[in-house]
Amino acid sequence: MTQSTPVPVGHFRTGRLAEGRPHALDAWRVTTDDAEVAARVASLLGGQPQPNEGGGELAHEVLTKVETVRVLMDGPDAVAAHMILWGSKGILHQCDGLEFLSPEEKKGQPCGCPPRFEDRRLAAKEGRGPMPSINLTFRIAAEPGLGEFRFMTSSWQMAAQLSDLTDALEQVNGPAICDLTLELVVYTTKTGRGVCYRKPVVRVLGSRDTVTTEPPPLAEPTPAPAPSQLRRKARPTPEPTIPSAMESSHSVSVSAALLRQAAEVLGTAGHEETVIAALSEVVAGRQQSAELVRLREQVGKIAAIAEQVLQGRDSSLT
Numbered sequence: 255m256t257q258s259t260p261v262p263v264g265h266f267r268t269g270r271l272a273e274g275r276p277h278a279l280d281a282w283r284v285t286t287d288d289a290e291v292a293a294r295v296a297s298l299l300g301g302q303p304q305p306n307e308g309g310g311e312l313a314h315e316v317l318t319k320v321e322t323v324r325v326l327m328d329g330p331d332a333v334a335a336h337m338i339l340w341g342s343k344g345i346l347h348q349c350d351g352l353e354f355l356s357p358e359e360k361k362g363q364p365c366g367c368p369p370r371f372e373d374r375r376l377a378a379k380e381g382r383g384p385m386p387s388i389n390l391t392f393r394i395a396a397e398p399g400l401g402e403f404r405f406m407t408s409s410w411q412m413a414a415q416l417s418d419l420t421d422a423l424e425q426v427n428g429p430a431i432c433d434l435t436l437e438l439v440v441y442t443t444k445t446g447r448g449v450c451y452r453k454p455v456v457r458v459l460g461s462r463d464t465v466t467t468e469p470p471p472l473a474e475p476t477p478a479p480a481p482s483q484l485r486r487k488a489r490p491t492p493e494p495t496i497p498s499a500m501e502s503s504h505s506v507s508v509s510a511a512l513l514r515q516a517a518e519v520l521g522t523a524g525h526e527e528t529v530i531a532a533l534s535e536v537v538a539g540r541q542q543s544a545e546l547v548r549l550r551e552q553v554g555k556i557a558a559i560a561e562q563v564l565q566g567r568d569s570s571l572t
């Protein structure tokens with residue numbers, strides 16, 4: 255499942271470092287060592303080329319304006335994946351899910367990874383088992399001549415769909431037109447906490463004969479409302495969670511314990527700020543602007559209630 259490919263002209267990324275901390279982005283970020291490529295990417299996908307100060311070791315970065323890029327993927331070989339667990343002295347466990355790929359002395363032996371994805375996720379979460387490492391190689395469909403780009407992800411959701419992806423790529427005769435999307439996932443946990451994150455998704459659309467290479471309309475991704483962007487604690491790309499039925503209903507409950515938990519997660523200082531930030535997370539969905547307006551009207555009331563609830567209880571909370 256692994257392959258060696260030529261050095262890509264640039265990398266697609268879902269996050270960047272700011273002040274030394276990783277931030278998840280709402281639109282694709284592209285890094286490259288080639289100033290001309292950076293300029294072309296910016297003109298195709300929006301944004302401005304700038305010196306790369308967001309991590310990734312390449313000289314230039316473009317914070318594009320798009321969450322979907324139409325790309326060309328050349329058959330199943332455009333997808334390379336393995337599972338990997340690093341230890342302090344190097345690779346402990348690299349496998350294809352069945353057999354070790356490294357360390358060298360174990361190569362070819364059964365690696366012992368459980369067959370079920372959920373069990374693999376749990377093992378990785380507990381540091382016992384390897385994480386997915388998926389490399390996608392593609393060209394920008396609107397300008398394939400720019401060269402090959404690479405996107406690396408350890409998304410479990412993408413890992414779970416890899417065989418579907420390679421099957422779909424196999425079925426297209428020749429290079430496949432695909433949409434590479436940073437898809438917004440919004441849902442409410444059982445405890446009522448709003449969660450939103452973006453997961454990378456590839457949709458195979460067909461061959462160049464049947465699908466336009468023009469990218470989808472340059473729809474700018476819905477930015478998360480300012481309070482959550484400003485006040486949300488910097489964090490690595492969140493652990494992907496399988497969303498349940500969601501996006502249409504959200505419950506907001508105000509309790510001291512929940513607010514304290516939210517304050518920890520969101521990095522907020524005051525109760526009012528926490529409520530606003532938490533609600534902003536809930537309503538960050540692109541189709542939820544109406545709900546945002548409605549909730550904004552209620553934020554003041556809820557914040558007031560929360561403050562009342564918490565008055566006199568602060569000493570026990572801190």
Ligand SMILES: [Zn+2]
Nearest residue numbers: 349351365367
């Ligand atoms: Zn394994």
